[in-house]
Amino acid sequence: MNATYIARGTKLAGRKLKNQMVIMTARDSVLSVLNEVGTLIWDAADGATPLEAIVERKVCAGYDVDRTEALKDAEEFVQDLASDGILIVSDQPIVSSPNKASEAARGEHS
Amino acid sequence: MIATVHECAIDIGGMPILLRTDSSDFVRLLQDRYGSFINATGPRPVFELEVELLSLDSIKDPDQDVQVWRESGRWLMERGDFRAEWETERRRGWVRQTANPYSIDCVLRILHSLILAPEGGFLVHAASAVKNGRAFLFAGVSGAGKTTISRLAPSDVAVLTDEISYVRSGPHGYEAFGTPFAGELARIGANIRAQLEAVYLLVQGQENKIEPVSEIDALQAFLRNVLFFTHDSELVERVFLNAFDFVSGVPVYRLTFVPDAKVWELIA
Amino acid sequence: MTTATIAPVGDEHSLLKFSLAIEVMRSVGEAQLTVGGASMLPSIWPGDILEIHRVGADLARGDIVVFARDNRLVVHRVLGVNRERDEVILLTQGDRSPRADSPVSANELLGKVRAIRRGHRNIIPRRTRWTQTAAWVLRRSDLCTRVLLHLAAVRRNSSTPAMVWAD
Numbered sequence: 100m101n102a103t104y105i106a107r108g109t110k111l112a113g114r115k116l117k118n119q120m121v122i123m124t125a126r127d128s129v130l131s132v133l134n135e136v137g138t139l140i141w142d143a144a145d146g147a148t149p150l151e152a153i154v155e156r157k158v159c160a161g162y163d164v165d166r167t168e169a170l171k172d173a174e175e176f177v178q179d180l181a182s183d184g185i186l187i188v189s190d191q192p193i194v195s196s197p198n199k200a201s202e203a204a205r206g207e208h209s
Numbered sequence: 210m211i212a213t214v215h216e217c218a219i220d221i222g223g224m225p226i227l228l229r230t231d232s233s234d235f236v237r238l239l240q241d242r243y244g245s246f247i248n249a250t251g252p253r254p255v256f257e258l259e260v261e262l263l264s265l266d267s268i269k270d271p272d273q274d275v276q277v278w279r280e281s282g283r284w285l286m287e288r289g290d291f292r293a294e295w296e297t298e299r300r301r302g303w304v305r306q307t308a309n310p311y312s313i314d315c316v317l318r319i320l321h322s323l324i325l326a327p328e329g330g331f332l333v334h335a336a337s338a339v340k341n342g343r344a345f346l347f348a349g350v351s352g353a354g355k356t357t358i359s360r361l362a363p364s365d366v367a368v369l370t371d372e373i374s375y376v377r378s379g380p381h382g383y384e385a386f387g388t389p390f391a392g393e394l395a396r397i398g399a400n401i402r403a404q405l406e407a408v409y410l411l412v413q414g415q416e417n418k419i420e421p422v423s424e425i426d427a428l429q430a431f432l433r434n435v436l437f438f439t440h441d442s443e444l445v446e447r448v449f450l451n452a453f454d455f456v457s458g459v460p461v462y463r464l465t466f467v468p469d470a471k472v473w474e475l476i477a
Numbered sequence: 478m479t480t481a482t483i484a485p486v487g488d489e490h491s492l493l494k495f496s497l498a499i500e501v502m503r504s505v506g507e508a509q510l511t512v513g514g515a516s517m518l519p520s521i522w523p524g525d526i527l528e529i530h531r532v533g534a535d536l537a538r539g540d541i542v543v544f545a546r547d548n549r550l551v552v553h554r555v556l557g558v559n560r561e562r563d564e565v566i567l568l569t570q571g572d573r574s575p576r577a578d579s580p581v582s583a584n585e586l587l588g589k590v591r592a593i594r595r596g597h598r599n600i601i602p603r604r605t606r607w608t609q610t611a612a613w614v615l616r617r618s619d620l621c622t623r624v625l626l627h628l629a630a631v632r633r634n635s636s637t638p639a640m641v642w643a644d
Contacts, residue, residue: 112445114449121425127440129601130603132429132598137596140597176597179595179598429592429599432601437603
Protein backbone atom coordinates (compact mmCIF):
# COMPACT_ATOMS: atom_id res chain seq x y z
CA MET A 100 0.00 0.00 0.00
CA ASN A 101 1.30 3.43 -0.88
CA ALA A 102 2.10 5.78 1.93
CA THR A 103 -0.07 8.84 2.39
CA TYR A 104 1.46 12.25 2.91
CA ILE A 105 -0.41 15.28 4.17
CA ALA A 106 0.32 19.00 4.24
CA ARG A 107 -1.70 22.02 5.35
CA GLY A 108 -3.72 23.78 2.69
CA THR A 109 -3.33 27.37 1.57
CA LYS A 110 -5.92 30.15 1.58
CA LEU A 111 -6.87 29.29 5.12
CA ALA A 112 -7.01 31.27 8.31
CA GLY A 113 -6.49 29.41 11.52
CA ARG A 114 -5.75 29.70 15.17
CA LYS A 115 -5.46 27.12 17.88
CA LEU A 116 -7.50 27.38 21.03
CA LYS A 117 -6.08 25.04 23.69
CA ASN A 118 -6.03 21.66 21.86
CA GLN A 119 -8.49 22.49 19.13
CA MET A 120 -7.66 24.00 15.79
CA VAL A 121 -10.13 26.54 14.43
CA ILE A 122 -9.86 26.97 10.66
CA MET A 123 -11.68 29.17 8.22
CA THR A 124 -11.51 28.37 4.52
CA ALA A 125 -11.46 31.52 2.40
CA ARG A 126 -13.16 29.78 -0.48
CA ASP A 127 -16.48 29.63 1.32
CA SER A 128 -15.78 31.06 4.80
CA VAL A 129 -16.88 27.81 6.36
CA LEU A 130 -15.56 27.30 9.85
CA SER A 131 -14.07 23.97 10.86
CA VAL A 132 -13.15 23.08 14.40
CA LEU A 133 -10.88 20.08 14.79
CA ASN A 134 -11.04 18.05 17.99
CA GLU A 135 -7.92 16.89 19.82
CA VAL A 136 -7.16 13.95 17.56
CA GLY A 137 -7.83 16.01 14.45
CA THR A 138 -5.56 18.74 15.75
CA LEU A 139 -2.73 16.29 16.44
CA ILE A 140 -2.95 15.12 12.84
CA TRP A 141 -3.12 18.72 11.59
CA ASP A 142 -0.07 19.70 13.66
CA ALA A 143 1.91 16.82 12.20
CA ALA A 144 0.94 17.58 8.59
CA ASP A 145 4.40 18.61 7.45
CA GLY A 146 4.27 17.01 4.00
CA ALA A 147 7.13 14.68 4.88
CA THR A 148 5.85 12.31 7.57
CA PRO A 149 3.68 9.45 6.28
CA LEU A 150 0.19 9.34 7.77
CA GLU A 151 0.80 5.88 9.17
CA ALA A 152 3.70 7.23 11.20
CA ILE A 153 1.67 10.19 12.39
CA VAL A 154 -1.10 7.89 13.55
CA GLU A 155 1.34 5.58 15.29
CA ARG A 156 3.34 8.28 17.03
CA LYS A 157 0.64 10.79 17.85
CA VAL A 158 -2.73 9.08 17.92
CA CYS A 159 -1.96 5.57 19.12
CA ALA A 160 0.62 6.81 21.56
CA GLY A 161 -1.85 9.09 23.31
CA TYR A 162 -5.07 7.12 22.98
CA ASP A 163 -6.03 3.54 23.59
CA VAL A 164 -7.11 2.68 20.04
CA ASP A 165 -6.61 -0.17 17.63
CA ARG A 166 -3.88 0.77 15.11
CA THR A 167 -5.76 -0.37 12.01
CA GLU A 168 -8.97 1.38 13.09
CA ALA A 169 -7.05 4.55 13.88
CA LEU A 170 -5.37 4.57 10.49
CA LYS A 171 -8.62 3.96 8.62
CA ASP A 172 -10.22 6.71 10.66
CA ALA A 173 -7.30 9.06 9.93
CA GLU A 174 -7.49 8.35 6.19
CA GLU A 175 -11.17 9.24 6.14
CA PHE A 176 -10.41 12.37 8.14
CA VAL A 177 -7.67 13.61 5.83
CA GLN A 178 -9.76 12.90 2.73
CA ASP A 179 -12.59 14.86 4.29
CA LEU A 180 -10.32 17.82 4.97
CA ALA A 181 -8.77 17.52 1.51
CA SER A 182 -12.17 17.75 -0.14
CA ASP A 183 -12.51 21.18 1.47
CA GLY A 184 -8.97 22.31 0.73
CA ILE A 185 -7.90 22.24 4.38
CA LEU A 186 -5.28 19.57 3.81
CA ILE A 187 -3.36 18.47 0.75
CA VAL A 188 -3.14 14.69 0.42
CA SER A 189 -0.67 12.87 -1.82
CA ASP A 190 1.07 9.54 -2.20
CA GLN A 191 4.34 11.45 -2.53
CA PRO A 192 5.99 13.76 -0.01
CA ILE A 193 4.66 17.30 -0.42
CA VAL A 194 7.02 20.24 -0.58
CA SER A 195 5.02 23.36 0.20
CA SER A 196 6.35 26.86 -0.24
CA PRO A 197 5.91 29.00 2.85
CA ASN A 198 3.24 31.65 2.48
CA LYS A 199 1.32 33.95 4.75
CA ALA A 200 -1.76 31.79 4.84
CA SER A 201 0.05 28.66 5.96
CA GLU A 202 2.01 30.57 8.54
CA ALA A 203 -1.09 32.08 10.03
CA ALA A 204 -2.73 28.69 9.98
CA ARG A 205 0.06 27.42 12.17
CA GLY A 206 -0.49 30.29 14.58
CA GLU A 207 -1.10 29.36 18.17
CA HIS A 208 -3.25 31.04 20.70
CA SER A 209 -3.24 29.94 24.29
CA MET B 210 -26.21 72.02 -18.87
CA ILE B 211 -24.13 71.62 -15.75
CA ALA B 212 -25.55 69.11 -13.31
CA THR B 213 -25.44 70.20 -9.69
CA VAL B 214 -23.46 67.90 -7.51
CA HIS B 215 -24.98 67.17 -4.15
CA GLU B 216 -22.91 65.94 -1.25
CA CYS B 217 -23.88 64.12 1.87
CA ALA B 218 -21.66 62.63 4.58
CA ILE B 219 -22.77 59.42 6.24
CA ASP B 220 -20.92 59.04 9.49
CA ILE B 221 -20.87 55.53 10.92
CA GLY B 222 -18.30 54.28 13.39
CA GLY B 223 -16.54 57.63 13.47
CA MET B 224 -15.55 57.11 9.82
CA PRO B 225 -17.59 59.45 7.67
CA ILE B 226 -17.96 58.67 3.98
CA LEU B 227 -18.84 61.54 1.64
CA LEU B 228 -21.38 60.60 -0.98
CA ARG B 229 -21.65 62.61 -4.19
CA THR B 230 -24.64 62.42 -6.49
CA ASP B 231 -26.36 64.63 -8.99
CA SER B 232 -29.80 63.75 -7.64
CA SER B 233 -31.20 65.85 -4.82
CA ASP B 234 -34.01 63.29 -4.52
CA PHE B 235 -31.47 60.64 -3.76
CA VAL B 236 -29.89 62.81 -1.09
CA ARG B 237 -33.33 63.21 0.48
CA LEU B 238 -33.77 59.43 0.36
CA LEU B 239 -30.45 59.05 2.18
CA GLN B 240 -31.40 61.63 4.78
CA ASP B 241 -34.65 59.80 5.41
CA ARG B 242 -32.95 56.51 5.78
CA TYR B 243 -29.83 57.46 7.71
CA GLY B 244 -31.22 60.19 9.93
CA SER B 245 -28.77 61.22 12.63
CA PHE B 246 -25.97 59.41 10.83
CA ILE B 247 -26.00 62.09 8.17
CA ASN B 248 -23.40 64.55 9.34
CA ALA B 249 -23.91 68.02 7.97
CA THR B 250 -21.15 69.49 10.05
CA GLY B 251 -18.02 67.79 11.36
CA PRO B 252 -14.58 67.33 9.81
CA ARG B 253 -14.32 66.75 6.08
CA PRO B 254 -14.56 63.00 5.46
CA VAL B 255 -11.53 61.13 4.31
CA PHE B 256 -13.54 58.59 2.31
CA GLU B 257 -15.45 59.56 -0.84
CA LEU B 258 -18.01 57.72 -2.92
CA GLU B 259 -19.56 58.79 -6.22
CA VAL B 260 -23.08 57.54 -6.75
CA GLU B 261 -24.41 57.23 -10.28
CA LEU B 262 -28.09 56.45 -10.55
CA LEU B 263 -29.45 54.06 -13.16
CA SER B 264 -32.89 53.37 -14.53
CA LEU B 265 -35.02 50.63 -12.98
CA ASP B 266 -34.89 48.21 -15.86
CA SER B 267 -31.18 47.76 -15.35
CA ILE B 268 -31.77 45.40 -12.40
CA LYS B 269 -31.11 41.75 -13.07
CA ASP B 270 -31.44 38.84 -10.65
CA PRO B 271 -32.31 40.73 -7.46
CA ASP B 272 -31.97 37.56 -5.37
CA GLN B 273 -28.30 37.15 -6.12
CA ASP B 274 -25.73 37.20 -3.33
CA VAL B 275 -23.36 40.13 -3.51
CA GLN B 276 -20.00 39.21 -5.03
CA VAL B 277 -16.95 41.02 -3.68
CA TRP B 278 -13.47 40.47 -5.03
CA ARG B 279 -10.14 42.21 -5.50
CA GLU B 280 -8.61 43.06 -8.87
CA SER B 281 -5.51 45.14 -9.53
CA GLY B 282 -5.63 46.65 -6.07
CA ARG B 283 -9.29 47.67 -6.32
CA TRP B 284 -12.25 46.05 -4.63
CA LEU B 285 -15.14 45.24 -6.92
CA MET B 286 -18.68 44.61 -5.74
CA GLU B 287 -21.58 43.34 -7.77
CA ARG B 288 -25.14 42.27 -7.24
CA GLY B 289 -28.23 42.31 -9.49
CA ASP B 290 -29.04 45.83 -8.36
CA PHE B 291 -25.65 47.54 -8.26
CA ARG B 292 -21.98 47.61 -9.23
CA ALA B 293 -19.35 49.34 -7.15
CA GLU B 294 -15.60 49.82 -6.94
CA TRP B 295 -13.40 50.95 -4.09
CA GLU B 296 -9.73 51.89 -4.02
CA THR B 297 -8.38 51.32 -0.53
CA GLU B 298 -5.27 53.46 -0.86
CA ARG B 299 -7.00 56.44 -2.44
CA ARG B 300 -10.00 56.00 -0.15
CA ARG B 301 -12.45 56.62 -2.93
CA GLY B 302 -14.84 54.69 -5.07
CA TRP B 303 -18.09 54.70 -6.98
CA VAL B 304 -21.45 52.98 -7.04
CA ARG B 305 -23.83 52.52 -9.97
CA GLN B 306 -27.28 51.68 -8.74
CA THR B 307 -30.93 52.51 -9.12
CA ALA B 308 -32.49 55.06 -6.78
CA ASN B 309 -33.13 52.80 -3.82
CA PRO B 310 -31.71 52.59 -0.29
CA TYR B 311 -30.88 48.85 -0.26
CA SER B 312 -28.03 48.95 -2.72
CA ILE B 313 -26.18 51.78 -0.98
CA ASP B 314 -26.83 50.08 2.33
CA CYS B 315 -25.13 46.92 1.14
CA VAL B 316 -22.21 48.92 -0.26
CA LEU B 317 -21.78 50.80 3.01
CA ARG B 318 -21.66 47.59 5.05
CA ILE B 319 -19.00 46.18 2.78
CA LEU B 320 -16.98 49.41 2.68
CA HIS B 321 -16.97 49.69 6.45
CA SER B 322 -15.88 46.07 6.76
CA LEU B 323 -13.04 46.77 4.33
CA ILE B 324 -12.02 49.91 6.23
CA LEU B 325 -12.23 48.24 9.64
CA ALA B 326 -10.33 45.10 8.78
CA PRO B 327 -6.76 46.47 8.87
CA GLU B 328 -7.36 47.98 12.28
CA GLY B 329 -8.82 45.05 14.14
CA GLY B 330 -12.51 45.81 13.65
CA PHE B 331 -15.42 44.05 11.98
CA LEU B 332 -19.16 43.94 11.53
CA VAL B 333 -21.17 41.16 13.11
CA HIS B 334 -24.80 39.96 13.07
CA ALA B 335 -25.62 40.92 16.60
CA ALA B 336 -27.67 43.43 18.52
CA SER B 337 -25.88 45.91 20.74
CA ALA B 338 -26.94 48.49 23.29
CA VAL B 339 -25.47 50.86 25.81
CA LYS B 340 -26.39 50.71 29.48
CA ASN B 341 -24.71 52.90 32.09
CA GLY B 342 -22.14 54.03 29.57
CA ARG B 343 -21.06 50.49 28.67
CA ALA B 344 -21.88 48.58 25.51
CA PHE B 345 -23.12 44.99 25.34
CA LEU B 346 -23.37 42.72 22.34
CA PHE B 347 -26.19 40.20 21.91
CA ALA B 348 -25.41 37.47 19.44
CA GLY B 349 -27.44 34.43 18.59
CA VAL B 350 -28.90 32.37 15.83
CA SER B 351 -31.67 34.08 13.93
CA GLY B 352 -34.84 34.02 15.93
CA ALA B 353 -32.86 33.79 19.17
CA GLY B 354 -33.98 37.20 20.26
CA LYS B 355 -31.75 39.98 18.99
CA THR B 356 -34.71 42.09 17.94
CA THR B 357 -36.74 41.02 20.97
CA ILE B 358 -34.12 42.05 23.48
CA SER B 359 -33.65 45.33 21.62
CA ARG B 360 -37.36 45.98 21.74
CA LEU B 361 -37.46 45.26 25.47
CA ALA B 362 -34.74 47.78 26.28
CA PRO B 363 -35.91 50.24 28.97
CA SER B 364 -35.71 53.97 28.40
CA ASP B 365 -32.29 54.32 30.04
CA VAL B 366 -30.75 51.88 27.55
CA ALA B 367 -29.71 53.12 24.10
CA VAL B 368 -30.01 50.52 21.34
CA LEU B 369 -27.07 50.71 18.94
CA THR B 370 -28.58 48.23 16.50
CA ASP B 371 -30.70 45.08 16.51
CA GLU B 372 -29.01 43.60 13.46
CA ILE B 373 -25.46 44.61 12.52
CA SER B 374 -23.06 45.58 15.30
CA TYR B 375 -19.98 47.64 14.63
CA VAL B 376 -16.87 46.76 16.60
CA ARG B 377 -13.62 48.71 16.58
CA SER B 378 -10.41 47.97 18.39
CA GLY B 379 -8.93 50.81 20.40
CA PRO B 380 -6.16 51.53 22.93
CA HIS B 381 -8.42 50.69 25.86
CA GLY B 382 -10.10 47.64 24.40
CA TYR B 383 -13.04 47.27 22.08
CA GLU B 384 -15.74 49.82 21.31
CA ALA B 385 -19.19 49.35 19.86
CA PHE B 386 -20.79 51.99 17.67
CA GLY B 387 -24.40 52.64 16.79
CA THR B 388 -25.34 51.92 13.20
CA PRO B 389 -28.28 52.66 10.94
CA PHE B 390 -28.33 48.98 9.99
CA ALA B 391 -31.60 47.83 11.45
CA GLY B 392 -33.30 44.47 11.27
CA GLU B 393 -36.89 43.86 12.15
CA LEU B 394 -36.74 46.60 14.73
CA ALA B 395 -36.91 48.94 11.74
CA ARG B 396 -35.37 51.77 13.70
CA ILE B 397 -31.89 53.18 13.15
CA GLY B 398 -29.64 52.91 16.20
CA ALA B 399 -28.40 55.69 18.46
CA ASN B 400 -25.39 57.40 16.92
CA ILE B 401 -23.15 56.89 19.95
CA ARG B 402 -20.21 54.74 20.97
CA ALA B 403 -19.17 52.99 24.16
CA GLN B 404 -16.58 50.57 25.54
CA LEU B 405 -17.66 46.97 25.08
CA GLU B 406 -18.16 45.25 28.37
CA ALA B 407 -19.42 41.79 27.43
CA VAL B 408 -20.98 39.59 24.79
CA TYR B 409 -24.16 37.66 25.53
CA LEU B 410 -25.14 34.60 23.52
CA LEU B 411 -28.92 34.64 23.47
CA VAL B 412 -31.20 31.71 24.12
CA GLN B 413 -34.90 32.07 24.80
CA GLY B 414 -36.07 30.01 27.74
CA GLN B 415 -38.21 29.70 30.82
CA GLU B 416 -36.13 31.88 33.13
CA ASN B 417 -33.59 34.68 33.07
CA LYS B 418 -30.07 33.52 33.78
CA ILE B 419 -26.49 34.17 32.85
CA GLU B 420 -24.04 31.30 32.55
CA PRO B 421 -20.38 30.99 31.60
CA VAL B 422 -19.49 29.59 28.18
CA SER B 423 -16.41 27.60 27.24
CA GLU B 424 -13.96 29.48 25.05
CA ILE B 425 -14.44 27.12 22.12
CA ASP B 426 -18.24 27.39 22.30
CA ALA B 427 -18.02 31.16 22.54
CA LEU B 428 -15.74 31.23 19.53
CA GLN B 429 -17.96 29.08 17.35
CA ALA B 430 -21.14 30.85 18.37
CA PHE B 431 -19.64 34.25 17.71
CA LEU B 432 -17.59 33.56 14.59
CA ARG B 433 -20.59 32.18 12.73
CA ASN B 434 -22.18 35.63 12.98
CA VAL B 435 -19.24 37.72 11.81
CA LEU B 436 -19.73 39.25 8.37
CA PHE B 437 -17.63 37.54 5.69
CA PHE B 438 -18.61 38.72 2.25
CA THR B 439 -15.63 37.91 0.08
CA HIS B 440 -13.49 34.90 -0.81
CA ASP B 441 -10.33 36.98 -0.86
CA SER B 442 -8.09 34.94 1.37
CA GLU B 443 -6.12 37.85 2.77
CA LEU B 444 -9.22 39.67 3.90
CA VAL B 445 -10.92 36.56 5.20
CA GLU B 446 -7.84 35.87 7.26
CA ARG B 447 -7.71 39.41 8.61
CA VAL B 448 -11.35 39.42 9.66
CA PHE B 449 -11.07 35.94 11.12
CA LEU B 450 -8.10 36.93 13.26
CA ASN B 451 -9.84 40.15 14.35
CA ALA B 452 -12.91 38.21 15.46
CA PHE B 453 -10.81 35.54 17.12
CA ASP B 454 -8.83 38.08 19.09
CA PHE B 455 -12.03 39.87 20.03
CA VAL B 456 -13.71 36.77 21.46
CA SER B 457 -10.56 35.95 23.38
CA GLY B 458 -10.39 39.46 24.79
CA VAL B 459 -13.98 40.13 25.89
CA PRO B 460 -16.08 38.18 28.44
CA VAL B 461 -18.71 36.00 26.77
CA TYR B 462 -21.74 34.59 28.58
CA ARG B 463 -24.86 32.64 27.70
CA LEU B 464 -27.98 34.62 28.46
CA THR B 465 -31.16 32.60 28.71
CA PHE B 466 -34.11 34.89 28.91
CA VAL B 467 -37.84 35.14 29.09
CA PRO B 468 -39.04 37.73 26.60
CA ASP B 469 -39.93 40.48 29.03
CA ALA B 470 -38.17 43.65 30.16
CA LYS B 471 -36.91 42.12 33.44
CA VAL B 472 -34.00 40.57 31.51
CA TRP B 473 -32.40 44.00 31.33
CA GLU B 474 -31.95 44.01 35.11
CA LEU B 475 -29.39 41.23 34.68
CA ILE B 476 -27.31 43.14 32.19
CA ALA B 477 -24.48 45.00 33.88
CA MET C 478 -49.04 25.66 14.43
CA THR C 479 -50.67 22.48 13.09
CA THR C 480 -48.68 19.27 13.26
CA ALA C 481 -48.08 17.34 10.06
CA THR C 482 -50.23 14.20 9.99
CA ILE C 483 -48.14 11.10 10.51
CA ALA C 484 -49.48 7.81 9.21
CA PRO C 485 -47.87 4.72 10.75
CA VAL C 486 -45.27 3.61 8.20
CA GLY C 487 -41.85 2.15 8.78
CA ASP C 488 -40.61 0.45 11.91
CA GLU C 489 -41.86 1.73 15.23
CA HIS C 490 -38.38 2.45 16.50
CA SER C 491 -37.45 4.94 13.81
CA LEU C 492 -40.94 6.41 13.86
CA LEU C 493 -40.63 7.01 17.58
CA LYS C 494 -37.31 8.77 17.10
CA PHE C 495 -38.83 10.82 14.30
CA SER C 496 -41.68 11.97 16.53
CA LEU C 497 -39.29 12.63 19.39
CA ALA C 498 -37.04 14.71 17.19
CA ILE C 499 -39.98 16.84 16.14
CA GLU C 500 -41.11 17.24 19.71
CA VAL C 501 -37.64 18.17 20.97
CA MET C 502 -37.21 20.60 18.15
CA ARG C 503 -40.49 22.29 18.77
CA SER C 504 -40.06 22.65 22.54
CA VAL C 505 -36.33 23.23 22.97
CA GLY C 506 -35.63 24.73 19.57
CA GLU C 507 -32.58 22.52 18.92
CA ALA C 508 -31.97 18.91 17.96
CA GLN C 509 -29.35 16.51 16.63
CA LEU C 510 -29.96 14.24 13.67
CA THR C 511 -27.88 11.62 11.83
CA VAL C 512 -27.81 11.82 8.06
CA GLY C 513 -28.66 9.00 5.67
CA GLY C 514 -28.61 9.43 1.90
CA ALA C 515 -26.29 11.28 -0.47
CA SER C 516 -28.30 14.02 -2.09
CA MET C 517 -26.46 16.79 -0.25
CA LEU C 518 -22.91 15.85 -1.20
CA PRO C 519 -20.37 17.34 -0.93
CA SER C 520 -21.69 19.62 1.83
CA ILE C 521 -23.29 16.87 3.90
CA TRP C 522 -22.22 13.25 3.96
CA PRO C 523 -24.09 10.15 5.09
CA GLY C 524 -23.21 9.59 8.73
CA ASP C 525 -22.83 13.26 9.53
CA ILE C 526 -24.54 14.43 12.69
CA LEU C 527 -26.45 17.65 12.16
CA GLU C 528 -27.17 20.22 14.81
CA ILE C 529 -30.33 22.00 13.88
CA HIS C 530 -32.05 24.97 15.41
CA ARG C 531 -35.24 26.89 14.96
CA VAL C 532 -35.58 28.89 11.78
CA GLY C 533 -35.64 32.66 11.98
CA ALA C 534 -36.90 35.43 9.77
CA ASP C 535 -33.66 35.65 7.83
CA LEU C 536 -34.03 32.27 6.13
CA ALA C 537 -32.67 32.63 2.63
CA ARG C 538 -31.51 30.82 -0.44
CA GLY C 539 -28.46 28.73 0.31
CA ASP C 540 -29.47 27.76 3.83
CA ILE C 541 -29.74 24.05 4.59
CA VAL C 542 -33.01 23.10 6.27
CA VAL C 543 -34.75 20.05 7.71
CA PHE C 544 -38.41 19.37 7.08
CA ALA C 545 -40.83 16.54 7.77
CA ARG C 546 -42.37 14.73 4.83
CA ASP C 547 -43.70 11.21 4.23
CA ASN C 548 -42.88 10.18 7.79
CA ARG C 549 -39.27 11.07 7.56
CA LEU C 550 -37.08 14.10 8.08
CA VAL C 551 -35.46 15.46 4.96
CA VAL C 552 -32.40 17.72 4.74
CA HIS C 553 -32.12 19.85 1.60
CA ARG C 554 -31.01 23.28 0.52
CA VAL C 555 -33.26 26.32 0.18
CA LEU C 556 -33.51 27.58 -3.40
CA GLY C 557 -36.12 30.21 -2.72
CA VAL C 558 -38.26 31.67 0.00
CA ASN C 559 -41.72 32.93 -0.78
CA ARG C 560 -43.37 35.13 1.82
CA GLU C 561 -46.96 35.96 1.13
CA ARG C 562 -49.08 37.55 3.81
CA ASP C 563 -48.08 35.52 6.86
CA GLU C 564 -47.36 32.36 4.90
CA VAL C 565 -43.82 31.18 4.24
CA ILE C 566 -43.32 28.65 1.46
CA LEU C 567 -39.88 27.25 0.64
CA LEU C 568 -38.54 25.85 -2.57
CA THR C 569 -35.92 23.24 -1.67
CA GLN C 570 -33.76 20.70 -3.45
CA GLY C 571 -30.95 18.33 -2.58
CA ASP C 572 -27.68 19.62 -4.10
CA ARG C 573 -27.46 16.43 -6.10
CA SER C 574 -31.16 15.84 -6.67
CA PRO C 575 -32.41 16.12 -10.25
CA ARG C 576 -35.60 17.89 -9.22
CA ALA C 577 -36.77 20.38 -6.65
CA ASP C 578 -39.01 19.12 -3.87
CA SER C 579 -42.65 20.08 -3.90
CA PRO C 580 -42.92 23.31 -1.92
CA VAL C 581 -42.34 23.13 1.82
CA SER C 582 -44.75 24.91 4.12
CA ALA C 583 -43.88 26.45 7.46
CA ASN C 584 -45.53 23.66 9.44
CA GLU C 585 -43.42 21.02 7.67
CA LEU C 586 -40.25 22.96 8.37
CA LEU C 587 -38.35 21.84 11.43
CA GLY C 588 -35.20 23.84 11.45
CA LYS C 589 -31.99 24.97 9.89
CA VAL C 590 -28.60 23.28 9.99
CA ARG C 591 -26.30 25.12 12.33
CA ALA C 592 -23.37 22.74 12.52
CA ILE C 593 -22.26 19.45 11.02
CA ARG C 594 -20.27 16.99 13.07
CA ARG C 595 -18.15 14.63 11.02
CA GLY C 596 -15.45 12.55 12.66
CA HIS C 597 -12.83 14.80 14.15
CA ARG C 598 -14.27 18.05 13.00
CA ASN C 599 -17.24 20.28 13.58
CA ILE C 600 -18.27 22.27 10.50
CA ILE C 601 -20.16 25.53 10.67
CA PRO C 602 -21.57 26.24 7.24
CA ARG C 603 -22.26 29.58 5.65
CA ARG C 604 -24.32 30.54 2.67
CA THR C 605 -22.13 30.20 -0.37
CA ARG C 606 -22.27 29.92 -4.15
CA TRP C 607 -19.19 27.70 -4.26
CA THR C 608 -20.92 24.67 -2.85
CA GLN C 609 -23.53 24.91 -5.56
CA THR C 610 -20.81 24.90 -8.20
CA ALA C 611 -19.24 21.77 -6.76
CA ALA C 612 -22.64 20.12 -6.65
CA TRP C 613 -23.22 20.93 -10.31
CA VAL C 614 -20.05 19.06 -11.18
CA LEU C 615 -21.06 16.13 -8.98
CA ARG C 616 -24.49 15.83 -10.50
CA ARG C 617 -22.70 15.08 -13.74
CA SER C 618 -20.22 12.67 -12.36
CA ASP C 619 -21.30 9.41 -10.76
CA LEU C 620 -17.70 8.45 -10.33
CA CYS C 621 -17.07 11.37 -8.00
CA THR C 622 -20.05 10.33 -5.91
CA ARG C 623 -18.93 6.74 -5.67
CA VAL C 624 -15.49 7.81 -4.49
CA LEU C 625 -16.93 10.10 -1.86
CA LEU C 626 -19.45 7.53 -0.66
CA HIS C 627 -16.76 4.92 -0.36
CA LEU C 628 -14.98 7.17 2.07
CA ALA C 629 -18.00 7.78 4.24
CA ALA C 630 -18.85 4.89 6.53
CA VAL C 631 -22.50 5.07 7.40
CA ARG C 632 -22.81 4.26 11.08
CA ARG C 633 -26.25 3.18 12.07
CA ASN C 634 -26.99 1.88 15.46
CA SER C 635 -29.76 2.34 17.98
CA SER C 636 -27.85 4.86 20.07
CA THR C 637 -27.48 7.39 17.29
CA PRO C 638 -29.82 10.34 17.06
CA ALA C 639 -32.84 10.22 14.75
CA MET C 640 -32.18 9.85 11.06
CA VAL C 641 -32.62 12.60 8.54
CA TRP C 642 -32.63 11.83 4.84
CA ALA C 643 -30.65 13.49 2.11
CA ASP C 644 -32.12 11.66 -0.88
